[in-house]
Amino acid sequence: MIEFSTQTKKKLEECLTHYPTRQAALLPTLWLAQEEFGTVTLEVMEYVAGLLDISPAHVYSVATFYTMFHLKPVGKYHLQVCRTLSCALMGGERILDHLKKRLGIEEGEVTPNGKFSLCAVECLASCGTAPAMMINEKYYENLDVQKVEKILDELK
Amino acid sequence: MPKIKLTIDGKPVEVEAGTTLLQAAETVGIQIPHYCYHPGLKLAGNCRMCLVEAEKMPKPLASCVAPVQEGMVVKTNTDNVISLRRSVMEFLLINHPLDCPTCDQAGECRLQDYYMQYDKIPSRFHEEKVHKDKMIDLGAGVMLDQERCIACTRCIRVCQEVAGVDELCLSNRGDHVTITTFPGKELSNPYAGNTVDVCPVGALTSKEFRFKKRVWFLESTSSVCPGCSRGCNITVQHQESKVYRLLPRLNSEVNSYWMCDEGRYGFDSVNDHRVLRARINEEGVSEEAGHEDALVELASLLRETSLSEIAVVGHASETCETLENLQQFAKNSLKSRYFFYSRFDPPHPYSDNILMTADKNANQKGVDQLGFKPLSDLKSAVGVLVLRDLTGQEMELLDRLQIPVLAFFAVNESPLCTKAKIVLPIPSYAEQEGHFINVQGKKQKIVPAFEPRGESRLVTEWLNDLKDLLESAGQKKKIAC
Numbered sequence: 001m002i003e004f005s006t007q008t009k010k011k012l013e014e015c016l017t018h019y020p021t022r023q024a025a026l027l028p029t030l031w032l033a034q035e036e037f038g039t040v041t042l043e044v045m046e047y048v049a050g051l052l053d054i055s056p057a058h059v060y061s062v063a064t065f066y067t068m069f070h071l072k073p074v075g076k077y078h079l080q081v082c083r084t085l086s087c088a089l090m091g092g093e094r095i096l097d098h099l100k101k102r103l104g105i106e107e108g109e110v111t112p113n114g115k116f117s118l119c120a121v122e123c124l125a126s127c128g129t130a131p132a133m134m135i136n137e138k139y140y141e142n143l144d145v146q147k148v149e150k151i152l153d154e155l156k
Numbered sequence: 157m158p159k160i161k162l163t164i165d166g167k168p169v170e171v172e173a174g175t176t177l178l179q180a181a182e183t184v185g186i187q188i189p190h191y192c193y194h195p196g197l198k199l200a201g202n203c204r205m206c207l208v209e210a211e212k213m214p215k216p217l218a219s220c221v222a223p224v225q226e227g228m229v230v231k232t233n234t235d236n237v238i239s240l241r242r243s244v245m246e247f248l249l250i251n252h253p254l255d256c257p258t259c260d261q262a263g264e265c266r267l268q269d270y271y272m273q274y275d276k277i278p279s280r281f282h283e284e285k286v287h288k289d290k291m292i293d294l295g296a297g298v299m300l301d302q303e304r305c306i307a308c309t310r311c312i313r314v315c316q317e318v319a320g321v322d323e324l325c326l327s328n329r330g331d332h333v334t335i336t337t338f339p340g341k342e343l344s345n346p347y348a349g350n351t352v353d354v355c356p357v358g359a360l361t362s363k364e365f366r367f368k369k370r371v372w373f374l375e376s377t378s379s380v381c382p383g384c385s386r387g388c389n390i391t392v393q394h395q396e397s398k399v400y401r402l403l404p405r406l407n408s409e410v411n412s413y414w415m416c417d418e419g420r421y422g423f424d425s426v427n428d429h430r431v432l433r434a435r436i437n438e439e440g441v442s443e444e445a446g447h448e449d450a451l452v453e454l455a456s457l458l459r460e461t462s463l464s465e466i467a468v469v470g471h472a473s474e475t476c477e478t479l480e481n482l483q484q485f486a487k488n489s490l491k492s493r494y495f496f497y498s499r500f501d502p503p504h505p506y507s508d509n510i511l512m513t514a515d516k517n518a519n520q521k522g523v524d525q526l527g528f529k530p531l532s533d534l535k536s537a538v539g540v541l542v543l544r545d546l547t548g549q550e551m552e553l554l555d556r557l558q559i560p561v562l563a564f565f566a567v568n569e570s571p572l573c574t575k576a577k578i579v580l581p582i583p584s585y586a587e588q589e590g591h592f593i594n595v596q597g598k599k600q601k602i603v604p605a606f607e608p609r610g611e612s613r614l615v616t617e618w619l620n621d622l623k624d625l626l627e628s629a630g631q632k633k634k635i636a637c
Contacts, residue, residue, distance in 0.1 A: 042338070042339055042340065045338075046338075054322070055321075055322030055323070055325075055338075056338040056341070057322050057323055057324060057325040057336075057337060057338045057341075058322055058325060060325055060327060060336075060338050060339070061325035061326055061327055064327040064328050064329075065326075065327075065328065065329050
């Protein structure tokens with residue numbers, strides 16, 4: 001059985017005060033769960049459903065709709081490369097291809113040491129500084145292959 | 157409620173405020189095609205098939221959710237509307253597997269119907285279709301083919317709104333969207349069969365019915381479910397004296413558009429384990445007999461006893477008419493005042509506040525109204541004539557009181573078939589006309605779907621012949637004197 005830490009429970013209680021019903025707090029609760037457990041597994045979904053008094057099926061529906069919930073484990077550094085128009089025009093595809101070669105993994109995969117995972121995402125709303133990617137919560141902009149190499153080297 | 161006046165396709169329409177355009181159009185006989193809209197469910201407005209145009213409206217409206225407004229001028233069949241429907245069809249069919257030859261929905265599929273009505277153009281999509289899982293057993297007798305699904309969410313809403321459980325959901329999104337249960341969990345509500353009925357395409361099919369029969373071969377007869385005292389209105393679908401499936405039939409006062417799975421799959425007793433010929437049991441030997449031989453034998457058995465001491469035992473699952481006939485026979489031919497009844501009494505009957513009642517007999521009110529008494533009240537008799545069946549307890553009671561079962565009017569095989577001296581086959585509810593009175597006191601009609609099977613005859617017919625035999629014997633006696 002999984003359970004939120006006392007600290008996360010406090011955060012949840014606070015969060016619930018912002019919403020008219022417990023059900024309405026599903027998305028922020030899933031975020032808290034992802035922060036706490038790293039992955040939104042089926043077990044996590046059932047736990048969240050119990051917390052908010054909604055059906056596991058409903059939680060599953062929401063968790064699978066939004067792509068930023070990790071249903072499978074991701075690496076310590078989760079690389080999300082933009083593949084929408086502006087970034088594509090500015091060489092986003094090349095960045096993605098380079099990352100695949102460099103890390104030896106495909107989209108949706110994790111390196112064997114668990115350090116990196118890679119995926120392509122839709123618009124990061126950073127068109128002015130294309131091509132862009134996110135690593136975990138942080139933005140990296142105006143990328144080129146050399147810059148990407150440097151960024152990877154700096155990640156421990 | 158205030159009335160709203162509007163015009164649909166040039167026809168003046170007057171409906172209550174809050175009515176949707178689709179419903180308003182139906183009142184003047186204009187059918188607007190739709191997938192996600194179902195009159196018994198909450199509105200979803202997701203399929204876009206019901207788009208119509210209205211004057212002064214900048215964009216087409218989804219008629220299933222758009223409420224009527226005073227003075228509205230709506231057009232449901234302009235070139236633009238027809239081209240919109242064609243576009244919706246084209247999108248819906250992009251990833252559709254087009255496996256109609258092996259799809260059980262063929263013949264009652266809205267994708268087929270609307271394609272012929274509104275689309276009729278070859279696909280322009282030459283790329284690889286999205287592939288998803290097929291033949292998924294969702295549980296509760298429901299099979300899912302994800303590739304055929306158009307994500308209308310009717311099945312989700314049926315589970316939520318009829319059964320009151322949130323078991324189905326859509327997972328993922330865009331062209332990867334699929335209907336599913338929570339992984340590892342099964343569909344398990346007692347109304348799950350309704351998801352198959354409401355599915356407008358071949359995504360959800362019935363495990364029980366699939367591949368048994370093409371739907372266009374089936375005949376339909378309106379009837380009433382005999383599974384419990386609710387008396388849900390149903391359509392019996394059958395061919396060549398065999399029932400293939402039961403579907404709920406709209407009755408807003410009884411069952412709305414729905415029925416429970418227990419009733420839906422409870423037609424085995426019509427197809428199987430039937431008693432189809434009369435039998436004469438003598439000293440432990442059971443022999444089949446023609447109906448005349450059986451009747452003559454029964455008449456002579458009856459004559460050996462005191463007729464007025466014979467008790468008749470009706471059944472709470474028989475029609476009012478059959479029970480009345482039995483009662484009249486007892487009163488007039490036997491001069492007996494003993495009318496009892498038996499009833500199906502399963503040990504732990506499931507019931508809920510939705511449709512299913514704990515009383516698994518279709519006509520308890522009927523036996524009550526006619527003044528039949530429970531068989532447990534029986535104190536003595538020289539013999540009994542039994543209709544339909546007896547419970548184990550009731551058989552023990554007869555043994556204890558040493559009352560022989562002279563005749564058993566049987567639908568299905570039962571221990572009584574060897575215990576009774578004469579067994580006479582009678583038709584099931586699917587082969588006779590009559591009425592059941594449901595738990596609300598509504599008298600509802602059943603209609604024969606086909607002729608009585610085998611050599612079974614209506615109880616009335618058996619009793620009339622028996623009456624004639626008894627009377628003629630009586631006359632002979634008189635003459636002999």
